[in-house]
Amino acid sequence: MILNTSPNLARPDDFYEALIAMHRDLDDDASQAVNARLILLLCNHIGGHDVLLEAMQRARASVTPATVAAA
Incomplete structure (x- = not known):
């Protein structure tokens, strides 16, 4: 299964x-x-491990991590 974007x-x-x-x-x-x-629930419905990993990677790549404020 391929991730449909x-x-x-x-x-x-x-x-x-x-x-x-x-x-x-x-x-x-x-x-x-x-x-x-x-x-x-939606992950269970999709089921495909590789598709779910790709979705997680794409979601993570779309945001900038929070930085810790310097003291």
Whole structure:
């Protein structure tokens, strides 16, 4: 299986609205927990180890690590 990075959502606006609604009325800890559960459910659905590793590498490469402030 190859990681599909092309737009692939049938109804992206509806999905985004549902994603935001999933977080409504949650505090930060609960929001992070529901994100983690969603990620694990989707990873289980995908199943392909190499695809998941590639997705993690691409996600990580897209952000700049936080730096520790000098004392």
